[in-house]
Amino acid sequence: MNAVDKTGNLSRRGFLHVTALAGGGMLLGARFPLDGARGAFAATADAATALNAFIRLTPDGIATIMAQNPEIGQGVKTMLPMLIAEELDIPWSQVRVEQADFDSTKYRGQMAGGSMATPMHYESMRRVGAAARAMLVEAAAKEWKTRPEKCTTEAGAVHFKNKSLSYGELASAAADIEPPNPRTVPLKDAKDFRIIGQEIPGVDNPQIVTGKPLFGIDVTVPGMKYAVFEKCRVHGGRVKSANLDAVKASPGVVDAFVVDSTAQAGSAAPSPSMFQVGLPNGIAIVGDSWWLVNEARSKLEVTWDEGSTASQSTESFDRQAEELSKQAPEQDLRNDGDAAGALASAAKTLEAAYQYPFLAHAPLEPQNTTAHFHDGGLEMWAPIQTPQFARGDLAKALGIPEDQITIHLTRMGGGFGRRLYWDYMLEAALIARQAGVPVKLVWNREDDTRFDYFRPGGYHYLQGGLDEAGNLTAWRDHFVSFGEGRRFAPSAEMMPNEFPQGFVPNFALQASKMPLGIPTGALRAPTSNAISFVVQSFIDELAVEAGKDPLQFRLDLLDSAPAGTRTAFDPGRMKAVLELVRDKSEWGKADLPEGTGQGVAFHFSHRGYFAEVVQATVSKEGELGVDRIWVAGDVGRQLVNPSNALNQVQGAALDGLGQALDQEITFDGGRTNESNFHNFKLLRIDQAPPVEVHWVMSDNQPTGLGEPALPPVPPALCNAIFAVTGKRIRSLPISKHDLIWA
Amino acid sequence: MAIAFTLNGKSTTVDAPPEMPLLWVLRDELDLKGTKFGCGRSFCGACTVHVDGEPERSCRMPVSRAEGKEITTIEGLSEDGAHPVQLAWQEIDVPQCGYCQAGQIMSASALLANNPAPTDGDIDEAMSGNICRCATYNRIRAAIHRAADIAQAPSATSHETATGAGGSEA
Ligand code: FES
Ligand code: FES
Numbered sequence: 001m002n003a004v005d006k007t008g009n010l011s012r013r014g015f016l017h018v019t020a021l022a023g024g025g026m027l028l029g030a031r032f033p034l035d036g037a038r039g040a041f042a043a044t045a046d047a048a049t050a051l052n053a054f055i056r057l058t059p060d061g062i063a064t065i066m067a068q069n070p071e072i073g074q075g076v077k078t079m080l081p082m083l084i085a086e087e088l089d090i091p092w093s094q095v096r097v098e099q100a101d102f103d104s105t106k107y108r109g110q111m112a113g114g115s116m117a118t119p120m121h122y123e124s125m126r127r128v129g130a131a132a133r134a135m136l137v138e139a140a141a142k143e144w145k146t147r148p149e150k151c152t153t154e155a156g157a158v159h160f161k162n163k164s165l166s167y168g169e170l171a172s173a174a175a176d177i178e179p180p181n182p183r184t185v186p187l188k189d190a191k192d193f194r195i196i197g198q199e200i201p202g203v204d205n206p207q208i209v210t211g212k213p214l215f216g217i218d219v220t221v222p223g224m225k226y227a228v229f230e231k232c233r234v235h236g237g238r239v240k241s242a243n244l245d246a247v248k249a250s251p252g253v254v255d256a257f258v259v260d261s262t263a264q265a266g267s268a269a270p271s272p273s274m275f276q277v278g279l280p281n282g283i284a285i286v287g288d289s290w291w292l293v294n295e296a297r298s299k300l301e302v303t304w305d306e307g308s309t310a311s312q313s314t315e316s317f318d319r320q321a322e323e324l325s326k327q328a329p330e331q332d333l334r335n336d337g338d339a340a341g342a343l344a345s346a347a348k349t350l351e352a353a354y355q356y357p358f359l360a361h362a363p364l365e366p367q368n369t370t371a372h373f374h375d376g377g378l379e380m381w382a383p384i385q386t387p388q389f390a391r392g393d394l395a396k397a398l399g400i401p402e403d404q405i406t407i408h409l410t411r412m413g414g415g416f417g418r419r420l421y422w423d424y425m426l427e428a429a430l431i432a433r434q435a436g437v438p439v440k441l442v443w444n445r446e447d448d449t450r451f452d453y454f455r456p457g458g459y460h461y462l463q464g465g466l467d468e469a470g471n472l473t474a475w476r477d478h479f480v481s482f483g484e485g486r487r488f489a490p491s492a493e494m495m496p497n498e499f500p501q502g503f504v505p506n507f508a509l510q511a512s513k514m515p516l517g518i519p520t521g522a523l524r525a526p527t528s529n530a531i532s533f534v535v536q537s538f539i540d541e542l543a544v545e546a547g548k549d550p551l552q553f554r555l556d557l558l559d560s561a562p563a564g565t566r567t568a569f570d571p572g573r574m575k576a577v578l579e580l581v582r583d584k585s586e587w588g589k590a591d592l593p594e595g596t597g598q599g600v601a602f603h604f605s606h607r608g609y610f611a612e613v614v615q616a617t618v619s620k621e622g623e624l625g626v627d628r629i630w631v632a633g634d635v636g637r638q639l640v641n642p643s644n645a646l647n648q649v650q651g652a653a654l655d656g657l658g659q660a661l662d663q664e665i666t667f668d669g670g671r672t673n674e675s676n677f678h679n680f681k682l683l684r685i686d687q688a689p690p691v692e693v694h695w696v697m698s699d700n701q702p703t704g705l706g707e708p709a710l711p712p713v714p715p716a717l718c719n720a721i722f723a724v725t726g727k728r729i730r731s732l733p734i735s736k737h738d739l740i741w742a
Numbered sequence: 743m744a745i746a747f748t749l750n751g752k753s754t755t756v757d758a759p760p761e762m763p764l765l766w767v768l769r770d771e772l773d774l775k776g777t778k779f780g781c782g783r784s785f786c787g788a789c790t791v792h793v794d795g796e797p798e799r800s801c802r803m804p805v806s807r808a809e810g811k812e813i814t815t816i817e818g819l820s821e822d823g824a825h826p827v828q829l830a831w832q833e834i835d836v837p838q839c840g841y842c843q844a845g846q847i848m849s850a851s852a853l854l855a856n857n858p859a860p861t862d863g864d865i866d867e868a869m870s871g872n873i874c875r876c877a878t879y880n881r882i883r884a885a886i887h888r889a890a891d892i893a894q895a896p897s898a899t900s901h902e903t904a905t906g907a908g909g910s911e912a
Binding site: 073202211365411414442685691 | 778783788838843866869882883
């Protein structure tokens with residue numbers, strides 16, 4: 001950026017600074033605390049305490065907004081600039097969006113995850129735009145010798161009486177205005193929005209539909225070589241010896257070597273952030289063509305030290321979990337009232353064991369990073385959701401200062417949580433350093449499927465009690481999960497206030513754990529994507545046992561929290577979405593043919609309220625088809641970009657459908673069994689029903705949409721299958737169940 | 743080995759191992775990055791190109807089979823991004839992460855070339871080899887219908903909503 005700091009005009013009030021640009025125009029930088037940066041995600045993302053934004057306004061009237069957050073398909077590269085442009089009062093056609101590199105001196109909270117972009121930035125970004133507008137107005141008022149209050153703005157120009165000056169004409173003069181206090185600068189009334197609430201197509205769409213290089217995997221650097229990295233198939237296993245010479249003799253291979261980062265100087269323990277990755281161990285093959293180095297893997301003969309995880313398998317987890325369920329739980333997570341006593345005296349009781357499998361993230365762009373050591377530093381191009389954590393960890397592992405590492409953020413071919421972990425960046429850096437040339441590491445699909453930070457599987461042994469009138473009086477869940485001591489494996493935990501806590505007088509949540517050598521991590525709507533299946537299915541069982549309509553049973557339950565009870569969410573908002581989805585799906589009214597049924601579920605996660613109905617048809621021979629999904633959601637008073645909102649919700653719902661139908665990751669001898677899309681099956685278009693989305697526009701702060709529409713789908717589908725077949729699905733995926741009925 | 747074919751309308755010769763898949767020749771030898779690697783085993787369709795007008799998974803096609811053929815990639819589908827499918831994709835705002843979309847567009851354009859007014863069933867059949875991990879399937883269907891309209895009457899205004907199925911507010 002060819003900026004001259006003419007003014008050095010850092011606002012005394014602290015947070016905005018303006019710079020004149022060499023060719024005319026202004027650059028406004030902002031830095032101030034985030035609003036709404038609360039909750040687990042923000043609390044642990046230590047950097048997420050301030051936010052920065054940059055607007056460059058040039059004499060041609062074009063406002064260039066730096067998109068600071070990485071784009072994984074959640075639409076943030078379009079949405080955050082929309083917020084700024086709205087308050088700046090400039091037509092969207094005069095806005096350009098540029099992806100910022102990772103730079104902790106300029107931006108804070110550069111992270112994609114937890115559906116946090118909207119709640120973190122909704123107001124802050126608008127304040128940046130409003131501040132810039134105020135400066136332009138002040139510059140115009142000076143010119144006209146009037147007061148700023150007398151001026152108005154519209155369509156990228158300031159107006160006063162019959163005079164007007166475009167933002168382009170004012171940009172240089174505005175660079176001399178002291179920025180206002182962003183906290184008190186007035187914001188538009190929602191009824192005056194011209195951009196927020198409009199369906200704005202993704203800013204990268206023109207490049208995407210013409211195949212421009214946007215993604216990490218598309219990066220090229222002069223002189224670079226390609227690399228693959230062969231790891232022990234047993235998680236945590238290590239290289240003992242390998243026939244490196246034979247591999248080096250393969251066509252196209254220039255080098256092959258063992259990477260053992262734990263044996264290298266400077267490899268400290270990973271930083272204690274909320275996300276952690278292991279230190280790489282394996283064999284790098286480097287050469288002139290990715291395809292050739294990948295082919296050379298077939299020549300490898302390696303002796304591995306497989307380590308202790310070799311004794312772990314899905315079958316042994318299943319067996320252990322069942323044994324643990326019969327023993328006293330290790331740990332009480334929550335106890336309200338007296339669940340055991342209430343179960344003993346209940347009019348009716350129900351017991352069921354639920355389980356769900358491990359899952360892979362399977363973003364369509366395989367993991368990759370390009371790493372180049374030069375001029376004493378490391379330059380990287382990577383699809384990464386957490387650049388600040390990655391850089392801190394890389395600095396430690398490589399023994400080089402953080403400020404010597406530059407990370408260019410590329411567009412990501414999906415993330416779903418996988419790219420919160422930077423294991424592939426560490427691998428690329430270590431390989432590039434050892435190879436002594438710039439290296440582009442690309443995993444193949446098999447690597448990507450096998451070496452994931454998987455959504456952990458889990459087991460729930462449930463008991464429920466009903467009184468004479470069919471009200472829920474007791475709930476007990478013995479959750480058998482993974483971890484050691486009091487620590488759960490990543491994403492293998494459960495919130496103690498998970499529904500129906502607070503809505504049932506006697507509630508017990510208890511846990512036992514199995515040790516796990518396989519890495520786990522956050523998958524879109526972490527924990528919720530699994531827990532919702534368990535809770536909303538068992539609620540359905542209890543409704544049937546109580547002889548009540550499953551949707552009405554849920555509404556009654558949401559009404560049952562005694563006044564003053566602290567619950568995890570606002571029951572009124574959840575009731576509203578449940579009622580809306582009831583009406584839109586014609587729940588209980590639609591005249592459905594034999595073999596077709598509806599199921600319902602709701603779930604609160606990431607501050608979003610979602611209730612969904614799935615309509616499914618099951619033939620007598622057991623063939624399942626999903627006809628339609630109705631979604632009712634409440635994410636507050638404003639959808640920033642309704643086009644992207646709908647896309648996200650439809651995608652999340654279909655993601656949940658794909659998981660429920662046919663996805664599982666299994667292990668044998670510590671190895672992942674699945675390897676590619678033939679045995680880890682993603683949803684295809686011929687399985688994808690229409691997803692109809694409706695909104696409750698409640699008067700609450702807008703919140704995010706990337707995740708919360710997913711969790712209700714698996715249970716709603718299983719409940720629909722029950723409605724047709726009378727068969728209760730208590731383990732996923734559904735494809736493992738025989739759905740034949742008569 | 744030298745292999746000659748027509749690529750996006752231009753005659754092209756590459757020197758590559760004959761069994762090297764066309765995908766890697768396009769991406770790494772010819773620097774055309776629009777064709778994507780997803781699975782390498784013809785499961786996902788991210789690498790779809792046209793070979794003599796027919797959709798093919800370039801990850802499983804040895805470059806030797808390209809000899810003498812006409813290959814079209816996403817970069818050559820139109821001069822300026824104005825193929826009806828490319829226009830419809832932007833109008834309906836199909837992409838999320840966008841990674842699968844080149845392959846989707848190549849499959850969709852091949853479908854429309856053979857079947858100018860496909861039904862939802864035709865679309866599902868022709869497109870089921872193309873995975874969209876972000877599951878933009880509702881919009882892919884809507885965009886193919888829209889592209890069919892644009893192709894038939896280039897100036898016709900949209901009668902689909904820009905959001906595909908559903909989308910009303912309460
Ligand atoms: S990369 Fe060719 S079909 Fe997946
Ligand atoms: S848009 Fe992400 S895979 Fe299709």
